[in-house]
Amino acid sequence: MALKDKVNTTVALLRQARKKHGDRLVYPCALGSEGVVQIDLIQKYAPGIRVLTLDTGRLPQETYELMERLREHYGMELEVVFPDREEVEAMVNEHGVNLFYRSVEFRKMCCAVRKIHPLRRALQGMEAWITGRRRDQSADRAAIQPVEDDPVFGLVKYNPMLDWTEDDIWAYIREHDVPYNRLHDKHYVSIGCACCTRAITVGEDPRAGRWWWENEDTVAECGLHVTRLTRGEGEGGEGI
Numbered sequence: 001m002a003l004k005d006k007v008n009t010t011v012a013l014l015r016q017a018r019k020k021h022g023d024r025l026v027y028p029c030a031l032g033s034e035g036v037v038q039i040d041l042i043q044k045y046a047p048g049i050r051v052l053t054l055d056t057g058r059l060p061q062e063t064y065e066l067m068e069r070l071r072e073h074y075g076m077e078l079e080v081v082f083p084d085r086e087e088v089e090a091m092v093n094e095h096g097v098n099l100f101y102r103s104v105e106f107r108k109m110c111c112a113v114r115k116i117h118p119l120r121r122a123l124q125g126m127e128a129w130i131t132g133r134r135r136d137q138s139a140d141r142a143a144i145q146p147v148e149d150d151p152v153f154g155l156v157k158y159n160p161m162l163d164w165t166e167d168d169i170w171a172y173i174r175e176h177d178v179p180y181n182r183l184h185d186k187h188y189v190s191i192g193c194a195c196c197t198r199a200i201t202v203g204e205d206p207r208a209g210r211w212w213w214e215n216e217d218t219v220a221e222c223g224l225h226v227t228r229l230t231r232g233e234g235e236g237g238e239g240i
């Protein structure tokens with residue numbers, strides 16, 4: 001499918017979601033490369049969709065700079081959602097500020113406190129949410145459908161970017177001068193918290209830059225999009 005057709009398909013699904021769910025639709029955006037493309041499409045062709053992002057408190061400076069550039073470039077509202085202060089304090093005071101390096105369980109705890117719980121709060125009262133997931137990102141994501149039921153959060157989930165490839169994303173960013181995270185220019189592919197993200201080298205899997213200290217058997221998948229789990233169990237992983 002040509003890129004122009006993918007753009008049309010994405011825009012059509014965004015508009016369909018907006019028409020069906022109105023202000024009970026939200027796009028929680030991690031501000032990755034596909035995220036900024038989808039923000040561009042929303043601002044130009046499907047305005048009115050609420051866009052939010054999570055500030056875990058551990059983000060790279062480059063991500064904060066991107067938030068500011070997006071606001072300026074589009075004149076858009078970018079809602080920033082924070083973790084619960086008491087929950088973060090209790091976790092850090094009991095287990096240390098860098099607990100995630102010590103075990104997978106502690107990493108999942110940190111992701112739950114800093115990402116999953118605030119996202120769940122932000123999704124309260126919503127009917128549907130939009131993701132930037134793509135079929136080419138992993139074997140687990142190869143079967144993504146445009147519209148799915150999300151058993152973790154009990155919402156309808158829209159995946160308007162599902163057919164885009166990495167090359168499509170960057171062709172669109174260059175052609176339309178979309179603001180993007182400067183860390184991508186330093187070989188960062190999947191960008192999350194500063195302490196849990198590194199650049200990758202040639203030939204490495206894109207997700208090798210996340211939680212690289214963990215055993216290879218540990219799946220570096222986003223806990224927010226684990227569909228086989230029931231509500232409350234999908235805590236852990238990358239976050240949005």
Ligand code: SF4
Binds near residue numbers: 100193238
């Ligand atoms: S990515 Fe790292 S710092 Fe960020 S919430 Fe998860 S474990 Fe915590």
